[in-house]
Amino acid sequence: MKLRDELPVDHHLATVYRYGAGFCGLVLLLFAALGFADALSPFDTAGDTIAGMTTNVALSVISTVVGLALLVGAAIGGNVASTLNMTIGTLFVLSGFAHVFVLDRPANILDFGMTNVIFSFAMGLLIATFGMYGRVSSKLSHDNPYWRRRHPEQAAREREAAAAPAGPPEARALSAGKDTEDADRRRVLD
Template identity: 35%
Template sequence: MAHFPVNHPARPLYRVLAGLIGLYILAFGVYGVVLTWDKGLFGRGSDWALGLRTNLAFSLVSVIFGAFLLVGASRRGNLGHYMNLTAGVVFLFTGLLMMALLQTPGNFLNFSMSTVIVSLLFGLVLLATGLYDKVGPPEHATAEHERRRHPVAERHR
């Protein structure tokens, strides 16, 4: 079983970061839909929204994903933890895939290099928020704290 910190003290900060990323993605998606509504779903034009190149398909996916992240950031339980881990992996995978397809006809989401960089950055931040956003009973957090302060652990520092 993977080790995830439980009830991390900076958890509210991580939830705010995930929420801000979700808000940006939602705003980007809505603005992108307005800009590209009359163009093809997988258009390869030079449409830019909030600093990122887009097309209608990417904008629609961004609206859905932005709402998904906002829901995850607003939940107090472990749902947000799992949603952020999942979103981080999806953003990292999408960024790498689209970077591989950047200069090919397979660039169906109309990414630019700046869009790839933002996707990878958001993926890393969301993965970090997911790693530190786990909630558990207070006794789990106490047991983890004691395990970290164990004499064997202190010797290895």
């Protein structure tokens, strides 16, 4: 099964994906703007801090690109924003793990400190949560489009049951084309 086959189109969950991507994109752009305003050299690891985190121009450029990508996803909305949020969130978490191992080493070209690592984990989980909202759970409600896509037979039965005419059980059974013993008995007596 492909991911695009699981995604419903034009659902109210799209606003969660859209606003989540927009909010996180703006936070990253703000951090990048503050980094550019300090005018550090591209790969400087002198330890200058902005908003409590160390930064350099390279990290500001990456933050700008990712922030703009999230804003584009927010503008497009829907399934694109959801998938983009999950992807970028995962990359943030992986970046946090990678930078834990390069702290205080020459390979730390983005000048990550421990606060950057914690921010990377927190922002990654926040972005991924916005992307997975309403998609990933063991207890999705039956009106959720992701649940309906994953359980097509049961969703079809529930739609048929909801569309069935109201009335006594015998009438519902007959209208659905299913005879019950009670319905047979009543026909014989009539």
